Amino acid sequence: MALYTTITDAITEYSGLSPTAFFTISAMMVVVYKIVSTMFVAADDYVAVKREQQFTLREPVQIGSISEEELRPYNGSDPNKPLLMAIKGKIYDVSRSRMFYGPGGPYALFAGRDASRALALMSFEPSDLTGDISGLSASELEVLEDWEAKFEEKYVKVGELVSERPSTTTEDATKED
DSSP, X not given: OHHHHHHHHHHHHHHSSOHHHHHHHHHHHHHHHHHHHHHHSOHHHHHXXXXXXXXXXXXXXXXXXXXXXXXGGGSSXXXXXXXXXXXXXXXEEOGGGHHHHSTTSTTGGGTTSBOHHHHHHTOOOGXXXXXXXXXXXXXHHHHHHHHHHHHHHHXXXXXXXXXXXXXXXXXXXXXXX
């Protein structure tokens, strides 16, 4: 009985309402919320839309050494591929932050690319979407180091960028001769 008295006294003290009025108003608010929320989206439609937009998070897959061109398709345009991004030549799986790096996200232009220069400069300019960090100041390099530390802490490293892949067609042609 002491708990009941404590609760009713607390409700009266904090809200200025009697416990009966407080619970009546609370119940009415829940009912109004339910009615208004069903006016905009039917429950079945909401579940279907949410399921359609949901991305299945998979375990990161090691992709090894790839070129920048091979990294580009991992920009989130294909929901069956992981969402990858590189910093200083290290490739990270950022799929779990799809809301930021996926299509329509604020950092979507970084996905499928080495965004080292853009992150160091805190730039969204397409010309800065490169792994070339030459000419950056010490403070800009420090910003890039902070980004790299955040990525190492939050995301799984799945590969590395190589400047150019050796052409297997020329190797195969020389073997046939």
